[in-house]
Amino acid sequence: MTGKIIVTGSMNMDMVVKTSHIPQPGETVLGGTFFMNPGGKGANQAVAVARLGGEVAFIGKIGDDIFGKQSSQLFDEEGVDTLGILSDAENPSGIALITVDQLGENSIVVAPGANANLEPDDVEQAFSLYPDGKILLIQLEIPMRTVEFAARYAQGKGMTVILNPAPANDLIPELFSLIDIITPNVNEAEVLSGVKITDITSAKEAAESLHKQGVKNVIITLGKLGAALLEEGVFYHIPAPEVETVDTTAAGDVFNGALAVAVAEGRSLKDAASFACRAAAIAVTRLGAQSSIPYRNEVLFSSMA
Template sequence: MSKIIVIGSSNTDLAIKTDSIPEPGETVIGGKFMMTAGGKGANQAVAAARLGGDVAFVTKVGDDMFGDESRARYVKEGLPEKFLLVEKGTPSGMALITVDAKGENCIVVAPGANNTLSPADVDVVRGEIEAAEYLLMQFEVPMETVEHAAEIAAASGTKVILNPAPAAKLSEKLIANLYLVTPNRTECQLLSGLRIDSDEDARRAAARLMEMGARNVIITLGSRGSLVCTADGCTLVEACRVEAVDTTAAGDVFNGALCVALSEGRTLVEAARFASRASAISVTRMGAQSSIPYRAELER
């Protein structure tokens, strides 16, 4: 049984580096093109595996060449093949990504087989979820699937970590089952209903999420770092200073690394520091899974 279960999306990313992200109706000439593996769930699972986690990834791909390539790649990363499901007659998930000169990105996703990952699929891996220490999820698969998996995990004592991206409202049922929620600034504003313009605003927003039922909150604040909030108070963990090339998957690397550190017995603040180092390395490289570091790189 794996300590960490990741349930989520698998995509193939088509990315182009440009000087600027085009405005509506505008065409820009880009530079470097990359086709890489992506999807929030896959990014987080691969990050956890490369950083030394004992992890299994539950996902669904289509019966096409992109799905075949993805499954083979995940197995090579050490993720168990039996949880890499295939939906016949459906294309695999795809993402179109534009990255500007500052490393900021704009992403459009066609979910494909990700939309078919169902509560029934979760029931098949119920035993794995119940035996795990941590369950990590995001919102690129159906909400009902996320809620069902969280309910199973919470009932068995498995700690549920939710990265609420892309941004979406949380039901009372879901937030009550969360050990930890990890929104970025924009996502936290949507979830809490509070505008965040300062660290103090972020503290108030985190407190609101905890009042709603989440036991712990980590708000990722980009170059400011992350704000770790528990019942004992909030701690700002500063970001590592690097020159960003591409921020794609930085949040996913943070979440995967966070789970690994927690599974090794670190506190939330210690885990956030570990995750910050991992995500800092990732933004110095192009692509999603192509940017994810290995454990030896962090230790150096």
């Protein structure tokens, strides 16, 4: 028994258009493929944990509408514990509008809806359902006051706190003392560290800056370059498998879910980051958010492993 991973965060319905290029301001692009896919950073990470073999519960808030009901039903089908999901009678479920270009890069606009109404009291109530919680995995698509409360509560219970600081904001440094592992991407790491990342060396400098600010362990995701890991001041570069990118949507969420699973199983951070890189590499070869998330046997036995 590895202990439950509690994911606290957002649930959205993603509305995706795949087209030739991401429009510039004022530009209309004709042609493309449309589909809807359950998403939200929190939900994506919870599904990733479940598919990769972790025991996971989700704490979040949805609207009393068809999108909320669909998301909750899909969680049940994936094996995610949904007792911590609350319904908001006043606000709709979150929506994300996503454009994906022919190179697999994306542009995303999120209307948070009920996610923005997840309060500390909601989280405290839900946490009481999971006395066996071992890891808290949290992101920033819910109010910062709720993020801080959840991190402080989890730390007080002796849980490992993993923060995916997305989207980045100026308030994150206030959380650093509560975080065991922070997992920014390049843009987020640059915002938080003030270091421009252009290669592995500058990624190491950015990670060291975050460590000096109070974060115990730093993992910066570097896309095709893999990840930069600073574990208690010791630096490692974790390479990523070479793949043909189709869609980068949710790649970071897959990385974080995989990382949480590996940490819960007692793997070293270096091994956990490697496992996460392999899982994310598979995800970018597929379209969509949750539809791109691999299963455990794909990661463990993939030829990329």
